[in-house]
Amino acid sequence: MKGQIDIIGAGAFGTALAITYAAAGHQVTLLARDDAAAMTRAGENTRRLPGFAFPPGLRVTDDVTDLTADLALLALPTQSLGAFLATTPLGAQTLVSCAKGIDRATGLGPSALIARHTTARAAQLTGPSFAVDIAAGLPTALTLACADDGAGAALQDRLSTPLLRLYRTTDVIGAELGGALKNVVAIAAGVVIGAGYGESARAALMTRGLAEMTRLAVTLGAEQATLRGLSGLGDLILTCNSEKSRNFRYGLALARGQGLAADITVEGLHTAREIAARPALDTPIADAVAALADGRADLAALADMLLNRPLKPE
Structure with a gap:
């Protein structure tokens, strides 16, 4: 199912996901904390993921109010995630973390940080993946974890592409x-x-x-x-x-x-x-x-x- 997807964080991994989902036909808004204007002019992320042109359907912004999708992927480092969620109002009904780590300030994982700071449904996208491989459209398989299996199945269908295959689990921890x-x-x-x-x-x-x-x-x-x-x-x-x-x-x-x-x-x-x-x-x-x-x-x-x-x- 094609639709709108917001991606928060324009590092290499967030940019790679934005390229992949825009190429698959989604309308993607990529929130960049810096370099948004430069990325728009260049048509690529020359700083974090050079050499991969942005496809049609990918918009870069530094304004959080441009995020209007019901689904947002959080491509932020774990150590920055809690502070971002605590200070940034988001309207998405589902937040999918792409972070891999434990927050040192709280000892919590990404899904628990989402639950602490928002009322959105939390999910986790993780697994063996390098940004350059995803951006290049190379076959990749990941795990999508969501405590609600029905919601996880809907997310699995929405976020899988012909070359990005998601397997789901309810074992978020x-x-x-x-x-x-x-x-x-x-x-x-x-x-x-x-x-x-x-x-x-x-x-x-x-x-x-x-x-x-x-x-x-x-x-x-x-x-x-x-x-x-x-x-x-x-x-x-x-x-x-x-x-x-x-x-x-x-x-x-x-x-x-x-x-x-x-x-x-x-x-x-x-x-x-x-x-x-x-x-x-x-x-x-x-x-x-x-x-x-x-x-x-x-x-x-x-x-x-x-x-x-x-x-x-x-």
Whole structure:
């Protein structure tokens, strides 16, 4: 079903979604916090997603009152989402978060932030996806999580395209945590490769990382099967194996004593710190990522700690 869709946030991912849905025949309004006029003149997002022309049906604005659709996708970083929702009145009946992370100020996931600040129906769009692949029209499959299965089915129909295939679930907690926790493991995978530990070590790290993700998510109320789907395992495979992943690149830089540009969001670092601050949880990988990033332990000591954990059945 074609119609109007508002997309809030003109980073690479929000822009890619706007291009995809406009190309599929939707009327799309993309809210850009800056550069709206420049993007309109250029006919593309030269700053965040250069080389992908805007199709007909895509309008860029910096005025929130231009958002009139009943459905809005929130393509904002998790750490900015709560403040935006608290200060910006939105008329959409359904808000779909595309963020992957845990809000450090509240400990909440994106759907809970939507529920705290609005009366709109909340849903989550997550899974293995790079903005450049979506913008290029390459086949992609994602998870759409909505607590109301009937509403989720309607959203699934509305937001799926021939090349963007959505699978739905009612396990919002599991879908959100899969997207958040895989970022932590992706940082650790980047550290493994950056430190020269090799591909076998990365495979081991990913496998034990999935076990940690699943254990933690189930403790927090998720369904175990969700972590084996697109929002968990699928996204984990993608982000632990490509330098397109900001979290993986951050891990590489961390191991090499380098830094990333200040305007690059590394959600996995915020999530690792949030998880590490909960000492009752058994999360050695998240704890190690937070300790390394914050300078509380060096890489050699952390590697020794992980390799010398007690032997146990898999």
